[in-house]
Amino acid sequence: KAGVTQTPRYLIKTRGQQVTLSCSPISGHRSVSWYQQTPGQGLQFLFEYFSETQRNKGNFPGRFSGRQFSNSRSEMNVSTLELGDSALYLCASSLVQTYNEQFFGPGTRLTVL
């Protein structure tokens, strides 16, 4: 069974631009979560989606948004990029029954210049 896939793997953007990251969960997994990983703050929860509905959101500004499609694929969007948004963005998927056992993708490395 294929794992969680994320595209693109690497992105370079400039301040003020916007970016969209994509995540395809493991087949059969309907819950998708997003995390931001930085050296200073570590791993921080962004949001979680199930059945196209956001069930929980972390403490991030409104510039960070996401959505989930009917096939469980998910995207996250960051508008008006800031230098501090440079990070590894990780997507994780899980089965409904064991939602807290999450399987992670390789991440998208975003660099904001």
Place this chain on the structure above:
Amino acid sequence: GNSVTQMEGPVTLSEEAFLTINCTYTATGYPSLFWYVQYPGEGLQLLLKATKADDKGSNKGFEATYRKETTSFHLEKGSVQVSDSAVYFCAQSGGSNYKLTFGKGTLLTVNP
């Protein structure tokens, strides 16, 4: 709120040495506890888990026991290998908040 505290790294060991990485948590209720490992340039991999008090999670020679009385979930391995070099994260999840809360991570380097 819920939080996880794990020992600061980096930890440097020689091959075949004994490993302990301490992890404690604060939570309302009884969370599930996890150890994840991250190899360079990769995402996180679930190493082991425990869902209730006194459960012992184990995988690839690593073990951790869910201790409710000390709110701890320390990671141990009896004999580390060079291939164990990675960053290890302790995490918790509980209730209906649908998220993992992670510790800061501990970098382990094992020298031959």
